[in-house]
Amino acid sequence: MFGVWSSLLVEWIGIVLAGLTIKLMDDWLDVEYDQCVGRHTLAIRLGRACLPYALLGFGLATTLAPQEALALFLAAYAIGMGHDLREKMPTKLPGWAESVIVLGISGWATSIGLTLWALCVMVMIQLLDDLMDLQHDRRSGQNNLAIRFGFVEVTLAMFIALLVAVLLSPLKTVQVLLAAPLVHMIMALFGGLGIRKRREEA
16 A cells, blocks of 8 residues: 555656656747746746756656646647647647657557546636636736637636546546645745845845
8 A cells, every 4th residue: 555655656756757857948948938028937046047957847747647747748749739729839840749749759658548648637727827816817818718719618628628637537536636735836936946045136
């Protein structure tokens, strides 16, 4: 029994590290916008060190939970690239094509079931994030899915994604639901440390 719980704990820590990596990379891509609106994030605080730390976190995540961490990261990448389906990526491919390729790689490297689960989980988290940022994004003119499609519609889609994720893998979904608030708190805490430090120096 202890071995099972310790294995689940190690896997959960790997999922937390994968979440931190995904959030750090997402904040890094939004760093210019966040600076313009006065939002303080860990990516802004780390600056050029953001990428090395993200790679370190992802390396540790794949060591502790190789299948789950890889599937979650690739699902997050696919959702990010597919956010604007027709936009040309640096590969010269449209966003939707990169998303399909990345999901195909995930299905080959992990499994189709795990890839579908990770995709549903990351869709749920993305929709929840858009719902939480609805008022802020509306004031700042930033577009998100809740603004584009409506609060009720996005909320419904979020619960559908959650339901499918639970049906595919209830235990892993619970692990993610427990990891997500911790990831948010860690990012907020260390992002806030930079604010306090600058205030003390001033």
